[in-house]
Amino acid sequence: xxxxPPIDSFAKFREMVYGFRASRIILTALELDIFSVxxxxxxxxxxxxxxxxVSSRGLAILCRNLASLGLxxxxxxxxxxxxxxxxxxxxxxxxxxxxxxxxxxxxxxxWSRLTEVVRTGVPVESDESETREYRRSFTWAxxxxxxxxxxxxxxxxxxxxxxxxxxxxxxxxxxxxxxxxNNPHLQATVMDRPAALAVAKILAKQFSMESRLSFHPxxxxxxxxxxxYDLVWYSNVLHIYSPAENxxxxxxxxxxxxxxxxxxxxxxxxxxxxxxxPLEANLFAVTMLLYTDTGNTYSLQDVRxxxxxxxxxxxxxxxxxxxxxxxxxxxxxARPPVSS
Ligand SMILES: C[S@@+](CC[C@H](N)C(=O)[O-])C[C@H]1O[C@@H](n2cnc3c(N)ncnc32)[C@H](O)[C@@H]1O
Numbered sequence: 630x631x632x633x634p635p636i637d638s639f640a641k642f643r644e645m646v647y648g649f650r651a652s653r654i655i656l657t658a659l660e661l662d663i664f665s666v667x668x669x670x671x672x673x674x675x676x677x678x679x680x681x682x683v684s685s686r687g688l689a690i691l692c693r694n695l696a697s698l699g700l701x702x703x704x705x706x707x708x709x710x711x712x713x714x715x716x717x718x719x720x721x722x723x724x725x726x727x728x729x730x731x732x733x734x735x736x737x738x739x740w741s742r743l744t745e746v747v748r749t750g751v752p753v754e755s756d757e758s759e760t761r762e763y764r765r766s767f768t769w770a771x772x773x774x775x776x777x778x779x780x781x782x783x784x785x786x787x788x789x790x791x792x793x794x795x796x797x798x799x800x801x802x803x804x805x806x807x808x809x810x811n812n813p814h815l816q817a818t819v820m821d822r823p824a825a826l827a828v829a830k831i832l833a834k835q836f837s838m839e840s841r842l843s844f845h846p847x848x849x850x851x852x853x854x855x856x857x858y859d860l861v862w863y864s865n866v867l868h869i870y871s872p873a874e875n876x877x878x879x880x881x882x883x884x885x886x887x888x889x890x891x892x893x894x895x896x897x898x899x900x901x902x903x904x905x906x907p908l909e910a911n912l913f914a915v916t917m918l919l920y921t922d923t924g925n926t927y928s929l930q931d932v933r934x935x936x937x938x939x940x941x942x943x944x945x946x947x948x949x950x951x952x953x954x955x956x957x958x959x960x961x962x963a964r965p966p967v968s969s
Contacts, residue, residue: 634908654694656737659730663695664710664718671707728769739919746919753919764824771865772801772832781953783807786893786960791815791859795885797849797878798866802829804895805862806836818856820845849878854885861885864895865955868913871923872935879939883965892941892963897956899928907957929961936963943967 636642658664661681674692678685692708695701700718701708710719717726739753746753782804788794792814796805799819809817819829819842826844833842845855850870861882867875882892897910905911910926917924933944941963949958 651694651698652737654691655698655700656734657691658695658700659718659734663691664700664714665720667701667708667710668719668721669709669715671704671709673707677708726770726773728766729773731766732770736916740915743915743919752921761824764822765828768800768821768825768828772803772828775801775803775864775955778953778955779803779807782895782949782955782960783811785949785953786947788812788815788860790889793856793858793860793887794818795820795845795854795856795858795861797854797861797863797882798869799829799862799864800825801832802842803832804864805829805842806832806838808862809838809841810836816841816843818843818845818858820847820849820854822846822848849881850874854881856885857887857890858885859887859890861890861892862895863892867894867896867932868917868926869921869924871925872927872931874923875932876935876938879936879941879963883940886965890964892936893947894932894961894963895955896961897926898932898959898961899926901928901930904928909956929959932961936961940965 636645661683663677663681666680667677672680674689675685677692678688681688692701693703696703696708700711700714702711716722716724718730719725720727742753786808788808789812791812794805794808794815794817796802796817796819798821799805800821802817802819805817805819809815819826821829823846826846829842829844833839847855863878863882866878870878879892886892897907897913899910900906914924914926917926929946936942936944943964943966945962947960947962949960951958954960
């Protein structure tokens with residue numbers, strides 16, 4: 630986003646509202662499959678238009694804009710893709726982020742229903758209405774999103790004394806796998822819904838971690854958490870639920886901790902006192918309004934209050950190196966009192 634708040638002039642207001650144009654241009658390029666079709670070749674507009682079955686005029690203006698955004702390179706009246714595009718946005722690449730791109734395309738449509746959702750308070754989707762295929766694709770998207778942050782986080786958080794690790798709502802298990810890679814004595818478990826665990830099982834095989842990663846299918850709101858763990862990792866789950874629901878989960882986590890164990894929470898946190906910053910944490914609350922019944926974003930102080938109520942009152946914030954990890958790079962650690 631080129632314009633930062635506060636919006637204190639009409640010019641800034643206009644620029645902020647029109648921020649959607651660049652997003653729309655990129656999403657249209659994805660819908661037309663331009664990046665994959667271009668592959669490694671240089672293309673003149675007429676031949677690319679013919680291949681894509683689109684108008685030359687439309688494509689010329691679109692490609693010029695994609696080049697001005699840095700996604701295409703102009704070369705004597707032709708265009709080729711950049712190395713970033715080849716790596717992440719072309720279907721041929723092993724690092725293609727297709728399910729994450731599909732999620733972004735769906736979000737454009739669903740964000741357009743925000744007014745209706747604010748009116749009714751009813752999300753555009755709910756857990757009950759989702760299909761197994763949706764959950765599979767969403768889980769791959771979470772893996773695409775978390776790969777780099779997971780490696781960075783696992784390198785920076787020392788868990789050498791831990792032997793057992795629970796990735797609660799771990800989805801694809803990207804974080805569990807990163808912690809396993811960095812801690813040879815660790816055994817990990819991912820608890821999630823069966824459709825998400827199907828993806829985690831594929832990844833465990835890809836990472837040759839089948840003997841060190843186990844799977845706990847279930848709904849942690851309804852079902853007991855089986856087993857005892859030295860470390861429970863709760864990443865990007867806090868924001869899906871209300872304060873009361875998170876409190877319920879924290880109580881379950883406390884019961885699932887071994888003596889000396891701890892909980893680590895990764896999420897985006899609002900800053901006190903009014904919670905107006907960071908902007909991303911506030912924008913993400915809107916995503917939760919669109920997709921969940923009770924989700925929101927919270928301040929560290931909010932979360933600490935629920936942790937205290939759950940008996941996890943020894944808390945501290947772990948700050949990752951600037952520009953690494955997910956969100957703002959802050960992880961909240963919580964332990965039970967020394968005597969418990
Ligand atoms: C946003 S994803 C985060 C995935 C992963 N922890 C990460 O940080 O990349 C949230 C995950 O929590 C899981 N989840 C949410 N509520 C759950 C519940 N009640 N029981 C089991 N899994 C749940 C979802 O299925 C999803 O895989």
